[in-house]
Amino acid sequence: MRPSAEGLYRTIRLIRRFEERAIELVRSGDIGSGIHPCIGQEAVAAGVCAALRADDVLLSNHRGHGHLLAKGSDPARFMAELTGRVTGIDRGRAGSFHPSDFAAGVYGASGTVGHGAAIAAGVAWALAQDGGDRIAVSVFGDGAVTQGALLESFNLASLWRVPVVFVCENNGYATTLPAAAGIAGTVVGRAAAFDIPGSTVDGQDPDVVYDAMARCVARARAGDGPSLVEFLTYRYEGHHTFERKVRLQYRDPQEASHWPDPLAIQSERVPEAVRETIDAEVEAVLDEAVRFALDSPRPDPLDAFDHLYATGMRVRAGVSHA
Numbered sequence: 001m002r003p004s005a006e007g008l009y010r011t012i013r014l015i016r017r018f019e020e021r022a023i024e025l026v027r028s029g030d031i032g033s034g035i036h037p038c039i040g041q042e043a044v045a046a047g048v049c050a051a052l053r054a055d056d057v058l059l060s061n062h063r064g065h066g067h068l069l070a071k072g073s074d075p076a077r078f079m080a081e082l083t084g085r086v087t088g089i090d091r092g093r094a095g096s097f098h099p100s101d102f103a104a105g106v107y108g109a110s111g112t113v114g115h116g117a118a119i120a121a122g123v124a125w126a127l128a129q130d131g132g133d134r135i136a137v138s139v140f141g142d143g144a145v146t147q148g149a150l151l152e153s154f155n156l157a158s159l160w161r162v163p164v165v166f167v168c169e170n171n172g173y174a175t176t177l178p179a180a181a182g183i184a185g186t187v188v189g190r191a192a193a194f195d196i197p198g199s200t201v202d203g204q205d206p207d208v209v210y211d212a213m214a215r216c217v218a219r220a221r222a223g224d225g226p227s228l229v230e231f232l233t234y235r236y237e238g239h240h241t242f243e244r245k246v247r248l249q250y251r252d253p254q255e256a257s258h259w260p261d262p263l264a265i266q267s268e269r270v271p272e273a274v275r276e277t278i279d280a281e282v283e284a285v286l287d288e289a290v291r292f293a294l295d296s297p298r299p300d301p302l303d304a305f306d307h308l309y310a311t312g313m314r315v316r317a318g319v320s321h322a
């Protein structure tokens, strides 16, 4: 079903403000790792996830906060995860870069560029074995398309016609490397080489994102195999919050102004009074999320290996962790 304008606005606003609140927590030292903010790219997360069902599976990457929130992760437990607390969605073990949230259908976010695609293809294969019409989605950046793992995933996904949608968020840069300087050929050209249909569309307008994604989802659900969509988007912030300190100069400062703001686009589609209500509600949710995160206890270092090893390997008591 088509998402409402209000629903898309709420998701985009939630992601924008979640990221801004998280950046404040980076500055205050409460998020020690820093984050890769997705500010500017929110329409992709909102439109992609609006085309999915709750029981579909999403694999994300290092710039994944928006994907998890749009897929249904609880903002309070997610903020607790970023601040490394036991109440976090992964008990404070995954942090900003590697969160998973099985309850929301997020089977992980890989910081290893391009490798989420292989997991998504495998998950999609398993979902098909189960029968039913659940699908898997892999979201990755333009930097991932130069990775061998991604191409291997395309190959098997196409050969076995697994129900997966490959979503490329092309924000024009892999860290500081412009896509034009790092990618030979095109993203859709790579998919075409494996008989995977692909398209390149605007990633700033959530309606356009939704329409493109809905077509890919329908194809996967019908058993017609994988497809790819490349969304052209832009991150307004640096690659990582660390960039606020080092002031790298690899982008023309004027460049951002050429990219329409997804929040502004969607604002125009929602009456002001409705927006004000949504904004206040989002702010209340995030006030509570930050309070919950900072009030939650940190994990016990002795539990650090719990849930990591099938063998149940544990940290030895008596070892100093100072």
Ligand SMILES: Cc1ncc(C[n+]2csc(CCOP(=O)(O)OP(=O)(O)O)c2C)c(N)n1
Pocket: 036, 062, 063, 111, 112, 113, 114, 140, 141, 142, 143, 144, 171, 173, 174, 175, 239
């Ligand atoms: C296999 C691998 N190589 C290199 C890195 C270092 N690295 C971290 S993020 C990044 C750039 C990723 O760019 P892109 O895929 O376009 O995503 P974006 O950060 O633009 O969202 C790189 C090279 C990594 N994490 N994994």
Ligand SMILES: [Mg+2]
Pocket: 141, 142, 143, 169, 170, 171, 172, 173, 174, 175
């Ligand atoms: Mg990129």
